[in-house]
Every structure is written in structure tokens, then in C-alpha cells.
Amino acid sequence: MSRNDNVLTQPAVVLDLDWVREQINLRDLVSTMQYLHGQNFTLLPAELEMILDDPKEILVGVFDFNHVVSLAQATLVMSPPTWHVLINNVVTHGSYQRLGLGKRVLAALESEIKQRWLHDGLRLRRKSGLPPVPRIKMILTNSLARGNGGFYQAAGWISRGPDDQKPTIAWYKNLEELSPVPQSK
Numbered sequence: 043m044s045r046n047d048n049v050l051t052q053p054a055v056v057l058d059l060d061w062v063r064e065q066i067n068l069r070d071l072v073s074t075m076q077y078l079h080g081q082n083f084t085l086l087p088a089e090l091e092m093i094l095d096d097p098k099e100i101l102v103g104v105f106d107f108n109h110v111v112s113l114a115q116a117t118l119v120m121s122p123p124t125w126h127v128l129i130n131n132v133v134t135h136g137s138y139q140r141l142g143l144g145k146r147v148l149a150a151l152e153s154e155i156k157q158r159w160l161h162d163g164l165r166l167r168r169k170s171g172l173p174p175v176p177r178i179k180m181i182l183t184n185s186l187a188r189g190n191g192g193f194y195q196a197a198g199w200i201s202r203g204p205d206d207q208k209p210t211i212a213w214y215k216n217l218e219e220l221s222p223v224p225q226s227k
């Protein structure tokens with residue numbers, strides 16, 4: 043992909059379903075996201091629609107015309123006593139790295155998280171007459187092998203990796219459909 047210099051001044055866009063439908067088209071956005079993330083990334087237009095329509099999801103991107111070239115996703119988990127936000131799918135296209143785009147995307151994502159979930163409490167708390175959410179903990183997982191820790195450090199993130207006094211490890215377990223779901227008659 044050849045880079046247009048105007049991308050350096052493009053603001054990070056908080057993706058909104060109507061905006062995507064009108065300006066980009068869901069299918070086109072999915073194909074540029076696939077291009078951005080690489081081979082193992084799969085997403086159906088209907089799944090992207092669900093994400094963009096979900097108040098517990100935020101997607102932020104920088105575009106070079108219709109191509110998304112830097113992206114990040116936040117997902118709210120209401121887990122008392124502290125609400126958590128999982129940050130995922132942080133990526134800048136290889137031809138656009140080290141230009142400050144990832145930093146711009148993360149800053150915009152953080153600002154949107156604060157506005158929607160910290161101050162406004164997903165509207166649920168205000169609606170119920172409760173005070174704003176006092177604190178949100180953002181979390182992400184990242185492989186040391188990627189060697190990109192400096193990116194998160196520069197953005198103010200703290201690692202609980204092996205060199206920390208209280209290291210944290212991520213556990214995972216896959217739940218998979220072993221046999222096809224029976225079709226209802």
C-alpha cells in the first residue's frame with residue numbers, strides 16, 4: 043500500500059455504525075481490517091456491525107482515505123468492584139509504523155473510554171441516580187516476543203511481566219463447539 047502524506051495529520055476516528063455505513067461501507071472496512079491484521083484475522087460484516095452497535099465496545103482507527111491503517115478496540119467488562127476494559131486488536135499497518143498513529147489511536151480510545159464509561163457509566167449509573175464510575179482498570183495482553191513493550195510504556199502502561207515483584211500471567215481455555223449444532227425442525 044502506498045502511503046499518502048496526509049495520513050500524518052488525520053485525526054483518529056471513533057467508529058460509529060452510521061458513519062461506517064455511509065462513508066466506508068461495512069464490507070470494505072472488513073477487508074481493510076483483514077489486510078491490516080493479516081491472514082489469521084477473520085471477521086464477518088455482520089459481526090463488525092454487532093461490535094459497532096454494542097455500547098460496551100469502542101473501535102478507533104486512523105484512515106488513509108478509505109483504508110484503515112491503525113486500529114484499536116476496547117471492550118467494557120462490568121466486573122465489581124472495578125470495571126475493567128480489555129484493549130485488543132492494537133495494530134498499525136507495516137508501512138505506517140513509527141509515525142505516531144498507534145499513539146494517536148490509543149489516546150483517542152482512552153479519551154472515549156473516559157467519556158462513555160468512566161464519566162457517564164454507560165448511562166446506567168446516571169439513569170439509576172448513582173455517582174460516576176470511580177475507576178476503570180484497562181488491561182491488555184502482549185507477548186514479550188513481539189518486542190513492542192516500549193510502545194505501551196510510552197503510552198503510560200505498566201507491565202506486570204516476569205521482572206515485576208508480583209508478576210501476573212494470563213490463563214486461557216478454549217471453549218469449542220465439538221459437533222455441529224442440531225438444526226431445529
Ligand SMILES: CC(C)(COP(=O)(O)OP(=O)(O)OC[C@H]1O[C@@H](n2cnc3c(N)ncnc32)[C@H](O)[C@@H]1OP(=O)(O)O)[C@@H](O)C(=O)NCCC(=O)NCCS
Nearest residue numbers: 132133134139140141142143144145184189190192193196
Ligand atoms: C506496536 C504498534 C501498534 C505500534 O504502532 P505505531 O503506530 O508504530 O506506534 P507509534 O508510531 O504511535 O509509536 C508511539 C511511541 O511508541 C514507540 N514505539 C513504537 N513501536 C515501538 C516498538 N516496537 N518498540 C519500542 N517502542 C516503540 C515509539 O517510539 C513512540 O515513542 P514516542 O512517543 O516516545 O516517540 C505497531 O508496531 C504494530 O502494529 N505492531 C505489530 C502488532 C502489535 O504488536 N500489536 C500490539 C499487540 S498487543
